[in-house]
Amino acid sequence: MKKQTKQHPSTTAFNAVSLTKPVTLIVLLSAMLIVTGCKNIPPVTSGVGTDQIAPGQKFEKHLQVDNPDLGKKLHISDIRSRTNNDLLEINLSLTSTYKKTLHLQYQFTWFDKDGFIIEAGKSPWQPLDLHGMQTATVPGLAPTTKAATFKIYIREVAEQYFKFAD
Amino acid sequence: MNKLIMITSVALTLTLVAGCTNKSVVRYGDANAVETTNIDFGSTDLQKVAGEMTDSLLVSPVIGTLTANNRPILFVESIKNKTSEHIDTESITDSISTKLLRSGKFRFVDMSRVAAARKQLDYQQSSGMVDPSKAMQFGKQVGAQYMLYGNLASIVKSNQDQSDVYYKFTLRLMDLESGLVEWADETEIRKTKGKEFVSW
Numbered sequence: 001m002k003k004q005t006k007q008h009p010s011t012t013a014f015n016a017v018s019l020t021k022p023v024t025l026i027v028l029l030s031a032m033l034i035v036t037g038c039k040n041i042p043p044v045t046s047g048v049g050t051d052q053i054a055p056g057q058k059f060e061k062h063l064q065v066d067n068p069d070l071g072k073k074l075h076i077s078d079i080r081s082r083t084n085n086d087l088l089e090i091n092l093s094l095t096s097t098y099k100k101t102l103h104l105q106y107q108f109t110w111f112d113k114d115g116f117i118i119e120a121g122k123s124p125w126q127p128l129d130l131h132g133m134q135t136a137t138v139p140g141l142a143p144t145t146k147a148a149t150f151k152i153y154i155r156e157v158a159e160q161y162f163k164f165a166d
Numbered sequence: 167m168n169k170l171i172m173i174t175s176v177a178l179t180l181t182l183v184a185g186c187t188n189k190s191v192v193r194y195g196d197a198n199a200v201e202t203t204n205i206d207f208g209s210t211d212l213q214k215v216a217g218e219m220t221d222s223l224l225v226s227p228v229i230g231t232l233t234a235n236n237r238p239i240l241f242v243e244s245i246k247n248k249t250s251e252h253i254d255t256e257s258i259t260d261s262i263s264t265k266l267l268r269s270g271k272f273r274f275v276d277m278s279r280v281a282a283a284r285k286q287l288d289y290q291q292s293s294g295m296v297d298p299s300k301a302m303q304f305g306k307q308v309g310a311q312y313m314l315y316g317n318l319a320s321i322v323k324s325n326q327d328q329s330d331v332y333y334k335f336t337l338r339l340m341d342l343e344s345g346l347v348e349w350a351d352e353t354e355i356r357k358t359k360g361k362e363f364v365s366w
Binding site for chain 2: 024027028084085087089105107119121122123124125126127139141143144145157158
Protein backbone atom coordinates (compact mmCIF):
# COMPACT_ATOMS: atom_id res chain seq x y z
CA MET A 1 0.00 0.00 0.00
CA LYS A 2 2.84 2.35 0.83
CA LYS A 3 4.37 1.74 -2.55
CA GLN A 4 1.15 2.68 -4.27
CA THR A 5 0.97 5.93 -2.32
CA LYS A 6 4.54 6.75 -3.24
CA GLN A 7 3.72 6.32 -6.90
CA HIS A 8 1.29 9.21 -6.63
CA PRO A 9 3.15 12.11 -5.07
CA SER A 10 0.28 14.45 -5.92
CA THR A 11 -2.17 12.62 -3.62
CA THR A 12 -2.47 15.26 -0.91
CA ALA A 13 -3.00 18.13 -3.26
CA PHE A 14 -5.29 16.03 -5.38
CA ASN A 15 -7.53 15.07 -2.43
CA ALA A 16 -7.98 18.69 -1.50
CA VAL A 17 -9.21 19.42 -4.99
CA SER A 18 -11.35 16.29 -5.34
CA LEU A 19 -13.12 16.84 -1.99
CA THR A 20 -14.75 19.88 -3.44
CA LYS A 21 -16.32 17.83 -6.19
CA PRO A 22 -19.76 16.70 -5.03
CA VAL A 23 -19.60 13.20 -6.57
CA THR A 24 -16.31 12.31 -4.87
CA LEU A 25 -17.53 13.83 -1.64
CA ILE A 26 -20.65 11.68 -1.65
CA VAL A 27 -18.69 8.54 -2.49
CA LEU A 28 -16.17 9.19 0.27
CA LEU A 29 -18.83 10.05 2.86
CA SER A 30 -20.91 6.96 2.11
CA ALA A 31 -17.80 4.78 2.20
CA MET A 32 -16.89 6.18 5.61
CA LEU A 33 -20.44 5.57 6.86
CA ILE A 34 -20.31 1.96 5.73
CA VAL A 35 -16.92 1.46 7.30
CA THR A 36 -17.85 2.91 10.66
CA GLY A 37 -21.04 0.80 10.66
CA CYS A 38 -19.18 -2.44 9.95
CA LYS A 39 -18.60 -4.11 13.25
CA ASN A 40 -18.82 -7.39 15.03
CA ILE A 41 -22.08 -7.65 16.96
CA PRO A 42 -21.90 -9.96 19.99
CA PRO A 43 -24.71 -12.52 20.01
CA VAL A 44 -27.73 -12.21 22.30
CA THR A 45 -27.20 -14.61 25.19
CA SER A 46 -30.15 -13.77 27.40
CA GLY A 47 -33.12 -16.10 27.38
CA VAL A 48 -35.98 -17.42 29.44
CA GLY A 49 -35.81 -19.56 32.53
CA THR A 50 -36.79 -20.09 36.12
CA ASP A 51 -35.36 -19.37 39.52
CA GLN A 52 -34.89 -22.20 42.05
CA ILE A 53 -37.83 -24.59 42.10
CA ALA A 54 -38.32 -27.37 44.63
CA PRO A 55 -40.25 -30.48 43.55
CA GLY A 56 -43.96 -30.01 44.06
CA GLN A 57 -43.86 -26.21 43.75
CA LYS A 58 -45.87 -24.52 41.02
CA PHE A 59 -43.46 -23.55 38.27
CA GLU A 60 -45.64 -20.68 36.99
CA LYS A 61 -44.58 -18.51 39.92
CA HIS A 62 -40.88 -19.03 39.21
CA LEU A 63 -40.74 -18.18 35.52
CA GLN A 64 -38.53 -15.33 34.37
CA VAL A 65 -38.22 -13.80 30.94
CA ASP A 66 -34.96 -11.95 30.40
CA ASN A 67 -35.28 -11.82 26.63
CA PRO A 68 -38.75 -10.56 25.61
CA ASP A 69 -38.07 -11.37 21.93
CA LEU A 70 -37.48 -15.02 22.76
CA GLY A 71 -40.29 -14.93 25.35
CA LYS A 72 -42.74 -14.14 22.54
CA LYS A 73 -41.62 -17.17 20.53
CA LEU A 74 -41.13 -19.68 23.31
CA HIS A 75 -42.71 -20.49 26.62
CA ILE A 76 -42.23 -23.09 29.31
CA SER A 77 -45.49 -25.03 29.26
CA ASP A 78 -44.83 -27.59 31.97
CA ILE A 79 -42.24 -28.71 34.51
CA ARG A 80 -42.67 -32.04 36.25
CA SER A 81 -40.42 -33.60 38.83
CA ARG A 82 -40.11 -36.90 40.64
CA THR A 83 -37.51 -39.00 42.39
CA ASN A 84 -36.17 -41.90 40.37
CA ASN A 85 -33.54 -44.24 41.90
CA ASP A 86 -33.03 -41.58 44.63
CA LEU A 87 -32.20 -38.97 41.97
CA LEU A 88 -34.30 -35.92 41.19
CA GLU A 89 -35.69 -36.23 37.67
CA ILE A 90 -37.20 -33.33 35.74
CA ASN A 91 -39.32 -33.18 32.63
CA LEU A 92 -39.34 -29.78 31.02
CA SER A 93 -41.91 -29.01 28.29
CA LEU A 94 -41.14 -26.19 25.90
CA THR A 95 -43.72 -24.84 23.48
CA SER A 96 -42.89 -22.79 20.45
CA THR A 97 -45.36 -20.12 19.33
CA TYR A 98 -43.19 -19.25 16.35
CA LYS A 99 -43.65 -20.63 12.85
CA LYS A 100 -39.97 -21.25 12.14
CA THR A 101 -37.46 -23.57 13.80
CA LEU A 102 -35.83 -22.24 16.94
CA HIS A 103 -32.24 -23.28 17.57
CA LEU A 104 -32.06 -23.41 21.33
CA GLN A 105 -29.84 -24.59 24.13
CA TYR A 106 -31.00 -25.38 27.65
CA GLN A 107 -29.29 -25.95 30.95
CA PHE A 108 -30.30 -27.39 34.29
CA THR A 109 -28.57 -26.22 37.45
CA TRP A 110 -28.89 -28.23 40.64
CA PHE A 111 -28.86 -27.12 44.27
CA ASP A 112 -28.82 -29.05 47.53
CA LYS A 113 -31.27 -28.53 50.41
CA ASP A 114 -29.28 -25.55 51.70
CA GLY A 115 -29.39 -23.88 48.30
CA PHE A 116 -25.75 -24.62 47.49
CA ILE A 117 -24.89 -25.42 43.90
CA ILE A 118 -24.08 -29.04 43.06
CA GLU A 119 -21.33 -29.83 40.54
CA ALA A 120 -20.77 -26.17 39.70
CA GLY A 121 -19.83 -25.49 36.10
CA LYS A 122 -20.34 -29.09 35.02
CA SER A 123 -23.87 -28.87 33.73
CA PRO A 124 -23.56 -28.61 29.95
CA TRP A 125 -25.87 -26.65 27.70
CA GLN A 126 -27.82 -29.12 25.60
CA PRO A 127 -28.76 -28.23 22.04
CA LEU A 128 -32.43 -28.42 21.08
CA ASP A 129 -34.06 -27.68 17.74
CA LEU A 130 -37.68 -26.77 18.29
CA HIS A 131 -39.68 -26.83 15.07
CA GLY A 132 -42.47 -24.37 14.32
CA MET A 133 -45.28 -24.53 16.92
CA GLN A 134 -43.81 -27.71 18.37
CA THR A 135 -43.92 -28.76 21.99
CA ALA A 136 -40.91 -30.74 23.10
CA THR A 137 -40.31 -32.40 26.43
CA VAL A 138 -36.71 -32.71 27.54
CA PRO A 139 -35.46 -34.66 30.53
CA GLY A 140 -33.04 -33.60 33.22
CA LEU A 141 -31.48 -35.76 35.89
CA ALA A 142 -29.68 -34.56 38.99
CA PRO A 143 -26.03 -35.62 39.04
CA THR A 144 -26.15 -36.70 42.69
CA THR A 145 -28.77 -37.75 45.25
CA LYS A 146 -28.22 -34.49 47.16
CA ALA A 147 -30.15 -32.34 44.68
CA ALA A 148 -33.19 -30.70 46.25
CA THR A 149 -33.97 -27.77 43.97
CA PHE A 150 -33.19 -26.87 40.37
CA LYS A 151 -33.04 -24.01 37.93
CA ILE A 152 -33.64 -24.05 34.19
CA TYR A 153 -32.45 -21.62 31.55
CA ILE A 154 -33.10 -21.61 27.81
CA ARG A 155 -31.44 -19.39 25.26
CA GLU A 156 -30.77 -19.34 21.55
CA VAL A 157 -27.60 -20.90 20.17
CA ALA A 158 -25.21 -17.99 19.84
CA GLU A 159 -24.19 -17.23 16.31
CA GLN A 160 -21.81 -14.40 15.69
CA TYR A 161 -21.86 -12.55 12.41
CA PHE A 162 -20.13 -9.53 11.04
CA LYS A 163 -23.03 -7.20 10.65
CA PHE A 164 -23.71 -3.60 9.91
CA ALA A 165 -24.81 -1.92 13.11
CA ASP A 166 -28.57 -1.64 13.52
CA MET B 167 -10.11 11.70 -14.91
CA ASN B 168 -8.57 8.23 -14.89
CA LYS B 169 -6.17 9.39 -12.22
CA LEU B 170 -9.08 10.70 -10.15
CA ILE B 171 -10.87 7.36 -10.25
CA MET B 172 -7.70 5.51 -9.39
CA ILE B 173 -6.84 7.72 -6.43
CA THR B 174 -10.41 7.60 -5.12
CA SER B 175 -10.47 3.83 -5.31
CA VAL B 176 -7.09 3.58 -3.56
CA ALA B 177 -8.33 5.91 -0.82
CA LEU B 178 -11.55 3.91 -0.48
CA THR B 179 -9.68 0.62 -0.28
CA LEU B 180 -7.37 2.02 2.37
CA THR B 181 -10.30 3.25 4.46
CA LEU B 182 -12.14 -0.03 4.04
CA VAL B 183 -9.11 -2.10 4.99
CA ALA B 184 -8.35 0.06 7.99
CA GLY B 185 -11.95 0.09 9.22
CA CYS B 186 -12.82 -3.59 8.80
CA THR B 187 -9.65 -5.40 9.76
CA ASN B 188 -10.15 -8.68 11.57
CA LYS B 189 -8.29 -8.31 14.79
CA SER B 190 -7.36 -11.53 16.54
CA VAL B 191 -8.87 -11.50 20.01
CA VAL B 192 -8.35 -14.06 22.77
CA ARG B 193 -11.20 -14.73 25.15
CA TYR B 194 -12.13 -17.36 27.69
CA GLY B 195 -15.24 -19.16 26.54
CA ASP B 196 -17.91 -21.13 28.33
CA ALA B 197 -16.75 -24.75 28.21
CA ASN B 198 -20.35 -25.88 28.54
CA ALA B 199 -21.92 -23.71 25.82
CA VAL B 200 -23.17 -25.24 22.59
CA GLU B 201 -20.32 -25.14 20.10
CA THR B 202 -21.01 -25.03 16.36
CA THR B 203 -17.62 -24.29 14.86
CA ASN B 204 -17.81 -27.09 12.33
CA ILE B 205 -19.61 -30.36 11.70
CA ASP B 206 -16.98 -32.65 13.27
CA PHE B 207 -17.48 -34.41 16.59
CA GLY B 208 -17.12 -31.65 19.16
CA SER B 209 -17.35 -30.82 22.83
CA THR B 210 -21.14 -30.45 22.76
CA ASP B 211 -21.49 -33.91 21.19
CA LEU B 212 -19.22 -35.41 23.82
CA GLN B 213 -21.15 -33.74 26.64
CA LYS B 214 -24.50 -34.72 25.13
CA VAL B 215 -23.51 -38.35 24.63
CA ALA B 216 -21.95 -38.70 28.09
CA GLY B 217 -24.83 -36.92 29.80
CA GLU B 218 -27.61 -38.84 28.11
CA MET B 219 -25.95 -42.22 28.63
CA THR B 220 -25.26 -41.55 32.30
CA ASP B 221 -28.82 -40.32 32.90
CA SER B 222 -30.29 -43.30 31.09
CA LEU B 223 -28.18 -45.75 33.08
CA LEU B 224 -28.94 -44.09 36.41
CA VAL B 225 -32.73 -44.11 36.00
CA SER B 226 -33.12 -47.57 34.47
CA PRO B 227 -35.12 -49.99 36.69
CA VAL B 228 -32.44 -52.68 36.40
CA ILE B 229 -29.83 -50.35 37.84
CA GLY B 230 -32.28 -49.40 40.57
CA THR B 231 -32.32 -53.05 41.63
CA LEU B 232 -28.56 -53.50 41.26
CA THR B 233 -27.70 -50.40 43.26
CA ALA B 234 -30.41 -50.78 45.91
CA ASN B 235 -28.16 -52.18 48.64
CA ASN B 236 -24.66 -52.06 47.20
CA ARG B 237 -22.47 -50.15 44.81
CA PRO B 238 -21.64 -52.44 41.90
CA ILE B 239 -18.04 -52.46 40.69
CA LEU B 240 -17.61 -51.62 37.02
CA PHE B 241 -14.78 -51.54 34.59
CA VAL B 242 -14.83 -49.64 31.33
CA GLU B 243 -13.63 -51.68 28.41
CA SER B 244 -13.56 -49.27 25.51
CA ILE B 245 -15.69 -47.47 23.01
CA LYS B 246 -14.92 -48.63 19.49
CA ASN B 247 -14.62 -45.72 17.11
CA LYS B 248 -16.32 -46.82 13.91
CA THR B 249 -16.60 -43.34 12.48
CA SER B 250 -14.46 -41.88 9.72
CA GLU B 251 -13.05 -39.30 12.11
CA HIS B 252 -10.34 -39.47 14.70
CA ILE B 253 -12.24 -39.28 17.98
CA ASP B 254 -10.75 -39.75 21.42
CA THR B 255 -13.34 -42.23 22.70
CA GLU B 256 -11.47 -42.62 25.97
CA SER B 257 -12.50 -39.06 26.69
CA ILE B 258 -16.16 -40.11 26.34
CA THR B 259 -15.73 -43.08 28.67
CA ASP B 260 -13.81 -40.89 31.11
CA SER B 261 -16.75 -38.49 31.26
CA ILE B 262 -19.26 -41.31 31.68
CA SER B 263 -17.29 -43.12 34.39
CA THR B 264 -16.62 -39.87 36.26
CA LYS B 265 -20.30 -38.97 36.23
CA LEU B 266 -21.30 -42.46 37.37
CA LEU B 267 -18.72 -42.46 40.12
CA ARG B 268 -19.76 -39.02 41.34
CA SER B 269 -23.42 -40.08 41.44
CA GLY B 270 -22.42 -42.35 44.33
CA LYS B 271 -24.13 -45.36 42.77
CA PHE B 272 -21.13 -47.21 41.32
CA ARG B 273 -17.51 -48.01 41.96
CA PHE B 274 -14.85 -48.50 39.32
CA VAL B 275 -11.64 -50.37 38.76
CA ASP B 276 -9.27 -48.75 36.30
CA MET B 277 -7.69 -51.27 33.94
CA SER B 278 -5.54 -48.63 32.25
CA ARG B 279 -3.44 -48.19 35.42
CA VAL B 280 -2.88 -51.83 36.35
CA ALA B 281 0.79 -51.74 35.37
CA ALA B 282 1.43 -48.64 37.48
CA ALA B 283 -0.36 -50.17 40.48
CA ARG B 284 1.64 -53.39 40.11
CA LYS B 285 4.88 -51.41 39.94
CA GLN B 286 4.00 -49.61 43.16
CA LEU B 287 3.06 -52.86 44.95
CA ASP B 288 6.29 -54.46 43.71
CA TYR B 289 8.22 -51.54 45.16
CA GLN B 290 6.39 -51.81 48.50
CA GLN B 291 6.86 -55.58 48.71
CA SER B 292 10.32 -56.19 47.35
CA SER B 293 12.42 -53.02 47.42
CA GLY B 294 13.19 -53.35 51.13
CA MET B 295 12.40 -49.66 51.56
CA VAL B 296 8.88 -50.00 52.97
CA ASP B 297 7.97 -51.21 56.45
CA PRO B 298 6.58 -54.74 55.74
CA SER B 299 3.78 -54.27 58.29
CA LYS B 300 2.58 -51.17 56.40
CA ALA B 301 3.13 -52.40 52.84
CA MET B 302 0.07 -53.03 50.73
CA GLN B 303 -0.50 -56.71 50.04
CA PHE B 304 -0.83 -58.44 46.69
CA GLY B 305 -3.99 -60.34 46.01
CA LYS B 306 -6.37 -58.04 47.87
CA GLN B 307 -7.89 -56.16 44.96
CA VAL B 308 -11.58 -56.48 44.24
CA GLY B 309 -12.69 -57.72 40.85
CA ALA B 310 -15.17 -55.89 38.64
CA GLN B 311 -18.65 -57.35 38.44
CA TYR B 312 -19.78 -55.49 35.33
CA MET B 313 -18.20 -54.36 32.10
CA LEU B 314 -19.18 -51.16 30.31
CA TYR B 315 -18.49 -51.11 26.57
CA GLY B 316 -19.85 -49.59 23.40
CA ASN B 317 -19.59 -48.35 19.86
CA LEU B 318 -19.60 -44.99 18.16
CA ALA B 319 -20.69 -45.09 14.53
CA SER B 320 -21.35 -42.37 11.99
CA ILE B 321 -22.99 -41.85 8.64
CA VAL B 322 -21.70 -38.91 6.66
CA LYS B 323 -23.36 -37.50 3.57
CA SER B 324 -22.70 -34.35 1.66
CA ASN B 325 -23.41 -32.53 -1.56
CA GLN B 326 -22.27 -29.19 -2.92
CA ASP B 327 -24.47 -27.16 -0.60
CA GLN B 328 -24.93 -29.27 2.45
CA SER B 329 -23.13 -31.71 4.71
CA ASP B 330 -24.92 -34.01 7.08
CA VAL B 331 -23.45 -36.19 9.78
CA TYR B 332 -25.27 -38.67 11.97
CA TYR B 333 -23.65 -40.22 15.04
CA LYS B 334 -24.97 -43.21 16.91
CA PHE B 335 -23.51 -44.07 20.26
CA THR B 336 -24.32 -47.42 21.84
CA LEU B 337 -23.40 -48.36 25.39
CA ARG B 338 -23.89 -51.71 27.12
CA LEU B 339 -23.43 -53.09 30.59
CA MET B 340 -22.52 -56.77 30.84
CA ASP B 341 -22.61 -58.97 33.91
CA LEU B 342 -19.14 -60.55 33.76
CA GLU B 343 -20.13 -63.70 35.63
CA SER B 344 -23.25 -64.61 33.68
CA GLY B 345 -22.38 -62.84 30.44
CA LEU B 346 -25.81 -61.25 30.36
CA VAL B 347 -26.22 -57.76 29.02
CA GLU B 348 -28.07 -56.09 31.88
CA TRP B 349 -28.57 -52.70 30.28
CA ALA B 350 -28.10 -51.09 26.89
CA ASP B 351 -29.00 -47.77 25.37
CA GLU B 352 -28.15 -45.68 22.37
CA THR B 353 -28.20 -42.01 21.62
CA GLU B 354 -28.17 -40.20 18.31
CA ILE B 355 -26.87 -36.88 17.11
CA ARG B 356 -27.57 -35.27 13.76
CA LYS B 357 -25.68 -32.24 12.56
CA THR B 358 -26.08 -30.41 9.28
CA LYS B 359 -24.02 -27.70 7.75
CA GLY B 360 -25.50 -25.58 5.00
CA LYS B 361 -25.04 -22.20 3.47
CA GLU B 362 -27.02 -19.47 5.10
CA PHE B 363 -27.46 -15.94 3.92
CA VAL B 364 -26.26 -13.47 6.43
CA SER B 365 -29.00 -10.98 7.18
CA TRP B 366 -28.10 -7.37 7.64
